Structure formats: structure tokens, C-alpha cells
Amino acid sequence: MAGSYDGAIIGDRFRLTPAPTLLTRTASIAPIGFSRLRSDARHVRAKDVPPEAAYSLHVALQPTAVNLWIDGRHRLGKAASAGDAFLFDLRCNPVSELDGGFDILRFYISQDSLDELAAERGWRQAVRLETDRLGAPDPVMLGLAHALLDRVERPSERSALFVDHIGLAFHAHLTETYAVVGPPARRATGRLAPWQLRRAIDHMVAHLDGDPTIAQLAIECGLSAGHFARAFRQTAGVTPHQWLMRRRVERARELLLHGSLELALIAAACGFVDQSHFSRVFTRLEGESPGRWRRHHRN
Template sequence: MAKRHIFSSRMQHILRLTDEHTPVIKTIQKNPLAATRCRLDAPSEEMTNPPPREDAYMIVMQINGTNSRELWLDGKSTRTEPLSAGGVVFHDMRQVPRFYFHDPLDSVNYFLSRKTLDSIADDADAPRISDLKFTPGVGVMDPVVGELTRLLLPAFDSPDQVSRLFADHISLALGTHVAQVYGGMRSVVAPPLGGLATWQERRAKDIMSANLRGDISTADVASECALSAGHFARAFRRSTGLSPHQWLLRRRIDEAHGLLLDRRRSLAEIARACGFADQSHFTKAYARLRGISPGAWRRQQEISPKS
């Protein structure tokens, strides 16, 4: 796993925020592609601090409203256009982007390093990407980035409920999409049509079942199956019809369902035993998959034990 970037502290410094403003900076960072939700209620009166110059990209999606800003690259003013809700803009961190924000800010910022881009290309058996192609300061409407960000938004308010497998799933999908659409990545080898071998599927399920909290990464499970992370994720879906994180969530719900029959256990105890952050997280996930809350299902069994 790549070295983690302290992206929330980085964004706090770039935006010149003091400690009392840190609630507007929320980062999900369980894999190399960190994501930070930034919300500023008032325009910035000062130019943002310069970020470190590094071989990486920042991908920004505007969530609500329209943000007008001035962009400076390597100390020179660059033409920009207002970024409307749903718009996506790219920044090359080697050019040390700095801003004046003329409107409130509500965005999700992704940090994509060169190391992560190289790993995505290697995993796809494709030539490594030289640079992403985009117009600095000009946003584009990208429905794929928009949908992946929509899936991620609830997690910023409950980052402890995000498993590494879910973070890996979003990271792999977003990184691959960016590499293909903006980096021109094309695999030189046709993707395999088959799924996992029987032993690989069994091994993967055993490992995930032994780590119900989801603290194991896709790369860790893939390694046990002698596959790269990307190949494993695609083959697992072909074999099971589910992504690894979806399969793990169902496995946790199945485990919890069995424990509900033990009336000595509270819902909170069952939630912890099956890797959920708390009882509320467990209740929402259970109801979403089974159409009834765990408490209601348990009460049904008390009224009609044979049903």
C-alpha cells in the first residue's frame, strides 16, 4: 500500500484554515487515492497557500452552487471559467496551483499520485501514462466521476463506517476511468473472460470472512490469490456477481442475522461482532439488504417463532 498523504491537513494549510474551521475538511484516506470534502461558507479574501510541488494531480468536483475563482500556475495568472455543480476540474501539482475563491466552496478533492497512475497502468498491462490531458482552469462534466462521488458523499460524515474494500472499489474505478479518458490508457492485452479459479474464490471468501471489519485491502486478498488488485476485483465480480466490498457486506449481514437468534446479545454487541461501526450502521445496512430492521425481525420471531 502506498504511503498515505495527510490530505486533510494539507487542504487545511492550502485554504489557510485555522483549527476552528477543521470540521469543513473531512478526508477519507484508506488507500492511495485520498478524497477530501471541502466546504467554505464565505469567499476567500487571500490567495491560497502554495501546495508542495509534486508529481501528482488534484481532481476537484463541485458539489453545490457555482464557484468562481482566479487560478495561478507557477506564479502566473491563468484563465479560468466558473465551476458549476457537477463540474470537474484537474490541477497538475507540479505547477503549484494557487487560487482566489470568489464564491463559497463546496467540493470533493481527489489526490492522484504518479505512483498510483503507474500502478493502474501496470495492472491493466498498458503502457504507463505520460500526462493527463485537460485544460487548466476549465471544468468538464464527467458523469462517471459524478456518480462515484455521489456514492462516496455519505461516507464523509461517517468515515469510520468505510471499509478498505469499499475505498479500494471507488479508488480503482475512479483511477482507471481517469487513466483511460484523460490519460489515453489502453491495455495491450485482451482482458481475460473467466472469473476466479475455484481455489482462488474459496481463498478470497475465507480471507474476507475472517476479516469482517473490512480492515483488509483488495491488494492483500488479491496477493493471496496470486493476482494483481485490478485483475482480482474484475475476476471476483465475474465469479460472484458482486464486488469484493459488496460480498463482504452481505457476509457480515448473514453473520449478524444468525446472531440475532441469540437473544442474550444486544444489537450493539452483534454490530461490533460483525464489523459494523455501531448499531445504527448495522441497522441501516441490514434493513437495506433485507427490507426490515434487525430489531423488527427479532420481534417477529418472538411473536411467531416458527415463521
């Protein structure tokens, strides 16, 4: 099972060094995985895929020539463009042949995790994924791929809340776009109860300098990860990750205004990875750098 999302094994399958990989624990059974596959080689034929009850979805980040075999039969040959998506059932030995270099974001989910998250959404039957349009443009998946690029390439700046949120968005898009199921019997909707919102917020504030996950916050509220994430956003108007970033910036403003700590120490006290990460987030939310904000408001 580990080979499905292990960076070294995925890289070897595409004849690369270990592929940068992110894992999310939005499902309790197995993680959802995100890997970047990139090569300048003129020609690469991937190795055979051991059969597994799981799916991978590859999003092209640059144009590349693709030939695909499924269970030994040639299924597709095309010049793929950035944003083209290829959904593979890993039980069927999908093998790619890529020419002219490639840059791909690979999304992975096991059948067990797919079923677990689908049950939380109220689907009436087991989910199966398929498409008759291999290599068709999928702008939603391209957007998710670009959102993940920095996190995949910068291990030190990985936020569990952010990665978990992308995992849930990936699952939602899969079930709405590629799932062979009937419409939902019920959809988990509604808002968090006041005590649930307070408990989630208290947990994030208590771990402001840590890296809480959606699963941990959901347990605090007695909910599944998917239900919690949707209910929190409907209640608070932002995702848990966005709320946490704003609260960290609020705390940083207090320290900038009323203390003399260096920026690196403020970054650490507020849960940012380093001063550079702190400066980028603070500038995005406040419109100016922490140093300039401190000089402006103290004057």
C-alpha cells in the same frame, strides 16, 4: 510527499482547518487520497503548490465562482456548477481563487501510483493526464464524490474494501477519460479460479468482525489489487465490499433468529461499527430493521 494527502497541509493550502481525508492503499507505492474542502468564506485564494509528480482532480459539490492560475498564468474564470471537474498537474503550481463559498471533493493520485495501476491494466506506455476542458461537467466523478461523502465525514464507518473499490474506480475513470496513452495492449480480464475465490471468501469470513482490504485479499489470491477486484466482481457478481456486507447481514440474521443477544452486541459480532451502522445496512438489504425482522420471523 506526505503533504500531498495530509489533511492538515491540504486544509492549510486552502486556508481551512484540517480537511477530512480518506486514504486507500490500492497502489503499493503511495495512497490515493480523498479530501473534502468546504468553506463559507466570501473569498479564498489558495496558497502556492510545491511541485510534485502527482495529480489532483477537484469536483465541485455546489456552485462557486472560480479563477485559476497555472504556473502563474491566468487560465480560467468561470461560475462553476455542481459536478464540474478540474484536473490539475501538481508539477505546474495550480492556484485557485474561490468566491461565494465552496464545497469540493479533492481526489489525489501520484504519478508513481498512476503508473503502477496502469501497468496492471496493460497500458503500453506511461500514463500522462491532461484536459483542455477545465471545469467541464464530469458526472462519473460527481457520482464517486457523493459515494465518498459519508465515509469522509464519518471516520468510524470507513470500510477499507469500499474505499479501495472507489480508488480503483477513480483510477479507471482517469485513465479512460484524461490519460494521454494509446489503447491497452492487454486488459486483465477473466474470473477467479475456484481456489482463489474460496481463499478470498475464507479470508473475509475469518475477518468478519475486522476491516480487510482489497490488497490483503489480492495477496491471498496471488494477484494485483486491480486485477483481483475486477476478477472477483466478474466471478461473484458483486464487489468484495458488497459480498462482505451481505455475509455480515446473513450472520446477523442467524443471531437474530436463534439467540437473544442485544442488537448492539450482534452489530459488534458481525463487524459493524455500531448499532446504527448495523441497522442502516440491515434495513437496506432486508427491507426492515433488525428489531422488526427478529419479531416478524420469530413469530
